Amino acid sequence: MTGPSGSEAGSDGDHPDRDGQAAHLPCRVVEGAAHPRSRRPARGAGEGGGLVLRGLPRRGAGTRSERRNASGARLRIRAAGFPAVKTIEDFDWDQQSAARHQVASLASGAFLLESRNVVLLGPPGTGKTDLATALGVIAAHQGHRVLFATATEWVTRLSDAHRQGRLPQELARLRRYGLIIVDEVGYLPFEQDSANxxxxxxxxxxxxxxxxxxxxxxxxGWGTVFGDQVVAAAMIDRIVDHADVITLKGASYRLRGRGIDSLPSTRTDITDPAD
Ligand SMILES: Nc1ncnc2c1ncn2[C@@H]1O[C@H](COP(=O)(O)OP(=O)(O)OP(=O)(O)O)[C@@H](O)[C@H]1O
Ligand SMILES: [Mg+2]
Structure with a gap:
């Protein structure tokens, strides 16, 4: 399981907690060319001691309140279980100009206060995980607790809780997180129990x-993944009822400069259900 065991203290209320006083958004959405990759933060969200994020004051700098907010954000980012820390500033929009304005409007973080969802669709290597992480980093800056894991990891976690007879408690505990990120839905099919x-x-x-x-x-294609069209339809209905669906396009960023145009499995016919 990528996500932490949830050791952060939370209130017993039925609303997502917001830690700290972070009200402003230190991460800027930069209009213009992306930063060279060499300036991206080091991989390894777990390496909290060396965590570097643009927009956060350097340790010891800023007012006391800024330092407190920055330190809370660092803790929440470390606890989120991101595979690597990414920010919107790091993203190269050359290939994703259509998504750019949608993502820019999400960067205010208002979607979190409205309990709205975000769905990032697109072929492999187009930046879905990067953008999901960047939205998670924004949430952490705004005082929300965040958990990141793949769909398979979430199912493992929920199955464990179910087996131990504590699924309701686990779901209640997860509701205290302002943002949960589910990466890689559809990469592996689910058993019927897992889909439920x-x-x-x-x-x-x-x-x-x-x-x-x-x-x-x-x-x-989600019906096939979840092995049940009815469950998939009910789930998609709830997800997209209040959601921004962002479709990324094009060739894999991983293949840039490698002389490979496309992957055999690359789907280019993904459409926004709102269309
Ligand atoms: N627009 C982009 N700007 C900068 N880096 C990018 C961009 N798109 C992808 N990358 C980089 O390419 C790699 C793959 O990106 P990412 O993991 O976000 O893709 P993905 O859409 O989640 O792919 P997959 O479907 O295979 O999981 C990562 O190293 C990521 O940092
Ligand atoms: Mg990914």
Whole structure:
């Protein structure tokens, strides 16, 4: 499981907690060319001691309140379980100009206060995980607790809780996180039981707290992944009821400069269900 065991203290209320006083957004959305990759933060969100984020004051700098907010954000980012720390500033928009304005409007973080969801769709290597992480970093800056894991990891976590007879408690505990990120929906098919557990996660957060999901499949392919068209339809209905669906396009960023135009599995027919 990528995510932490959830050791942060939380209130017993039924609303997502916001830690700290962070009200402003230190991460800027930069209009213009992306930064060279060499300036990107070091990989390893878990390396909290060496965590470097643009927009956060350097340790010891700034007012006391800024230092407190920055330190809270660092802790939340470290606890989120991101595979690597990414920010919107790091993203190269050359290939994703259509998504750029959608993401820029999400950068205010207002979607979290409205318990709206974000779904990032697109072929492999187009930056879904990077953008999901960047939204998670924004949430952490704004005082929300965040957890990142792949869909398979979430199912493992929920299955464990179910087996131990504490699924309701686990879902209630997860509701205290302002943002849960589910990466890689559709990469591996689910068993029927797993699909039902995943549905319960989506359902328990519906209109209560935000989800960010990424998938390389259009919604029409989710029925196959979840092994049940009815469960998939009910789940998609809840997810997209209050959601921004962002479709990334093009060739894999991983293949840039490698003389490979496309991957055999690359789907280019992903469409926004709102269309
Ligand atoms: N627009 C971009 N700007 C900068 N880096 C990018 C961009 N798109 C992708 N990358 C880089 O390419 C690699 C793959 O990106 P990412 O993991 O976000 O893709 P993905 O869409 O999640 O792919 P997959 O479907 O295979 O999980 C990462 O190293 C990421 O940092
Ligand atoms: Mg990914």
């Amino acid at each position: 557990l995943f549905f319960q996660l989506v359902s328990s957060r519906y209109e209560h707290a935000s989800l960010v999901l990424t998938s390389n499949l259009p919604f029409s």
